[in-house]
């Protein structure tokens with residue numbers, strides 16, 4: 665099955681404010697999309713709409729394929745050592761090759777460190793490891809480079825390239841530059857309500 669994500673004529677309202685409207689986005693296998701815009705314009709809200717976590721004020725999202733969302737929320741038990749926290753999800757996600765993500769993201773030396781003690785960049789690398797372990801075709805990445813050092817940033821850009829080359833979809837919301845393979849660019853200001 666080829667992954668697909670289509671968002672049609674999306675409008676987003678937060679509280680009493682209509683943030684944006686009329687946004688249409690179509691991603692098929694191998695596509696990358698970069699959503700940009702100033703702080704508070706609605707990038708994270710759009711990502712949550714695409715993930716099915718927030719109902720759009722108008723419009724519809726259709727997806728084919730499993731999705732993984734990485735944002736600033738870390739879905740790990742803060743009191744567990746990282747190795748155990750990752751293993752919890754590896755069992756649920758049916759991960760067959762957990763060592764690959766640990767090696768790529770250089771998490772091996774951190775396996776015994778409680779999640780609550782990890783630095784910002786280490787937490788982000790742990791979240792990305794879980795994303796890799798899930799093996800899902802649609803990646804929704806909200807500011808994925810935040811907190812990563814330049815080497816980890818390059819590693820993750822390469823992983824996104826490989827993911828798309830293998831038929832995956834990567835949708836990235838970020839005000840930062842990020843190297844993506846031939847991305848569609850969505851400037852949210854163009855859809856401001």
Ligand SMILES: Nc1ncnc2c1ncn2[C@@H]1O[C@H](COP(=O)(O)OP(=O)(O)OP(=O)(O)O)[C@@H](O)[C@H]1O
Pocket residue numbers: 678679680683701702703704705706707708709710839
């Ligand atoms: N639950 C909520 N109720 C009301 N307003 C909200 C809610 N959540 C977010 N907002 C507002 O919606 C707007 C968009 O927020 P959002 O987090 O989507 O922006 P963003 O573009 O991702 O910002 P940043 O670049 O700072 O991360 C902001 O003005 C924010 O205060």
